[in-house]
Amino acid sequence: MSAVSFDPVAKWDARVPLLIVGAGAAGICGALAAKEVGVDAVVIERDAVPGGSTALSAGLIPAAGTRFQRAKGITDNPDCFAGDIRRKANDGAAPAALEPVACGAAPLIEWLTDFHALPFELVDSFNYPGHSALRMHGLPSRTGRELIDRLRHAAELLGIVILTESVADRLFADRDGRVRGLEIVRGNGIRERIGCETLILACSGYGGNSELVRRFIPEMAAALYFGHPGNRGDAVLWGEALGAELAYLGAHQGHGSVTTPHNILITWAVIMQGGFQVNARGQRFCDETRGYSEQAAEVLRQPGGIAWDVFDAHIAGVARQFEDFQIAESAGAILTAGTIDELVAAMDVPLDDFANEWHTVETLKTCGKVDRYGRQFAPEQRLQSPFCAVKVTGALFHTQGGLAIDATGRVKRKDGTVFPNLFAAGGAAAGISGTSAAGYLSGNGLLTATVLGRSTGQVAAALVLHQAE
Ligand SMILES: Cc1cc2nc3c(=O)[nH]c(=O)nc-3n(C[C@H](O)[C@H](O)[C@H](O)COP(=O)(O)OP(=O)(O)OC[C@H]3O[C@@H](n4cnc5c(N)ncnc54)[C@H](O)[C@@H]3O)c2cc1C
Numbered sequence: 001m002s003a004v005s006f007d008p009v010a011k012w013d014a015r016v017p018l019l020i021v022g023a024g025a026a027g028i029c030g031a032l033a034a035k036e037v038g039v040d041a042v043v044i045e046r047d048a049v050p051g052g053s054t055a056l057s058a059g060l061i062p063a064a065g066t067r068f069q070r071a072k073g074i075t076d077n078p079d080c081f082a083g084d085i086r087r088k089a090n091d092g093a094a095p096a097a098l099e100p101v102a103c104g105a106a107p108l109i110e111w112l113t114d115f116h117a118l119p120f121e122l123v124d125s126f127n128y129p130g131h132s133a134l135r136m137h138g139l140p141s142r143t144g145r146e147l148i149d150r151l152r153h154a155a156e157l158l159g160i161v162i163l164t165e166s167v168a169d170r171l172f173a174d175r176d177g178r179v180r181g182l183e184i185v186r187g188n189g190i191r192e193r194i195g196c197e198t199l200i201l202a203c204s205g206y207g208g209n210s211e212l213v214r215r216f217i218p219e220m221a222a223a224l225y226f227g228h229p230g231n232r233g234d235a236v237l238w239g240e241a242l243g244a245e246l247a248y249l250g251a252h253q254g255h256g257s258v259t260t261p262h263n264i265l266i267t268w269a270v271i272m273q274g275g276f277q278v279n280a281r282g283q284r285f286c287d288e289t290r291g292y293s294e295q296a297a298e299v300l301r302q303p304g305g306i307a308w309d310v311f312d313a314h315i316a317g318v319a320r321q322f323e324d325f326q327i328a329e330s331a332g333a334i335l336t337a338g339t340i341d342e343l344v345a346a347m348d349v350p351l352d353d354f355a356n357e358w359h360t361v362e363t364l365k366t367c368g369k370v371d372r373y374g375r376q377f378a379p380e381q382r383l384q385s386p387f388c389a390v391k392v393t394g395a396l397f398h399t400q401g402g403l404a405i406d407a408t409g410r411v412k413r414k415d416g417t418v419f420p421n422l423f424a425a426g427g428a429a430a431g432i433s434g435t436s437a438a439g440y441l442s443g444n445g446l447l448t449a450t451v452l453g454r455s456t457g458q459v460a461a462a463l464v465l466h467q468a469e
């Protein structure tokens with residue numbers, strides 16, 4: 001159980017200028033940025049090999065105005081991007097973070113490409129709900145595992161120390177909130193105390209802490225948690241004990257398309273390209289294109305807490321660029337059939353209800369009318385044999401609430417002032433997704449982790465250098 005101690009520490013085992021808890025995208029981007037100005041961060045990481053939720057993601061980062069977009073003739077800019085984030089969050093995106101992420105994303109992608117050799121490319125074969133331009137940037141495998149491995153490699157090349165198999169367990173601070181250091185538990189059970197000038201909490205959210213999920217996101221308390229189990233809400237618990245302001249605690253990224261029982265993510269591209277969802281009765285139940293995040297709770301409300309993604313072989317070809325989809329195919333999760341009757345038999349849903357929905361959807365596609373839920377299908381999205389279906393459920397991916405920060409990543413107290421040397425980034429900080437799952441625009445997670453991880457590393461390093469003068 002993470003805790004805060006206000007007792008003075010007589011002797012530190014080591015002292016470092018900058019400590020970072022968590023070697024996910026936020027922590028490593030912060031360490032890389034600090035190193036650039038000559039500050040050596042030490043990163044504390046629970047796992048033997050850094051991964052976090054970053055490794056579980058598709059590794060797609062949205063950015064507006066990149067050279068990768070320009071090369072493909074895409075017109076986009078940070079204002080338009082900020083507008084999309086704000087609209088999806090129903091005007092609830094944390095204002096302090098909104099402009100920095102919208103403006104900082106393109107430089108972030110180009111910085112990681114040019115200085116740290118991450119070969120980003122624009123994903124131009126489909127778009128995600130709520131983005132008014134093609135702006136997702138991904139690595140060749142479209143996996144977060146590749147993203148975190150390449151970030152770790154970049155850190156290793158620069159000699160950044162990542163203390164793996166080390167859990168930050170206790171935070172030491174003065175009564176006025178100045179952080180003094182951490183007690184960590186090494187893999188062999190030995191406890192060490194490391195003093196620091198400045199601390200960045202990059203240990204993500206509380207999805208791995210069922211008690212906190214029940215407290216802050218009760219509607220997802222029974223849902224499958226698909227994020228990193230080591231994200232146990234330490235930042236929120238330390239923040240609470242220090243008197244920090246906590247914000248947007250109900251916000252989260254859900255996903256309404258995780259195969260069951262295999263638990264493999266099926267990209268939302270299968271829906272956006274013209275697929276749709278039906279429940280176990282063969283009936284549609286909402287406009288799927290509002291977003292995959294809010295769709296998690298919709299799916300869980302259906303009989304048995306499941307739904308079927310229905311699409312075709314052409315769409316499967318688009319989805320196959322994601323390794324997860326290929327794994328789902330190898331696992332036998334994707335049903336394929338030459339006719340609707342055969343597909344329905346394999347799905348085991350009522351034929352009449354399903355055939356009725358199918359006919360309605362395909363007719364709507366030809367006439368371009370809006371359906372009963374408000375979804376508009378495009379004429380070119382008619383499904384062709386062979387047809388496909390996959391049984392899915394809703395899952396909690398990660399939490400978006402956390403420590404309230406100012407525009408530079410400094411953690412705020414309840415009275416609005418900031419702690420002198422405490423920063424937060426990524427899933428540890430309050431995000432830009434408003435107050436619920438519906439406010440999550442695709443990419444908000446890695447966007448805040450990478451962009452604010454980098455900028456927080458820069459500001460924390462500047463503070464270290466200033467204190468040393
Ligand atoms: C299945 C899935 C798909 C996703 N897809 C996308 C996507 O395509 N695009 C997108 O933008 N977002 C996506 N997300 C969200 C995204 O992965 C997260 O928002 C992002 O990775 C958060 O980065 P982070 O660095 O803050 O946290 P993490 O990557 O989770 O890293 C936190 C690290 O802190 C460590 N840690 C925690 N507590 C301690 C402690 N006390 N001591 C030591 N170490 C500790 C953990 O072990 C972990 O390694 C997805 C999430 C999931 C689960």
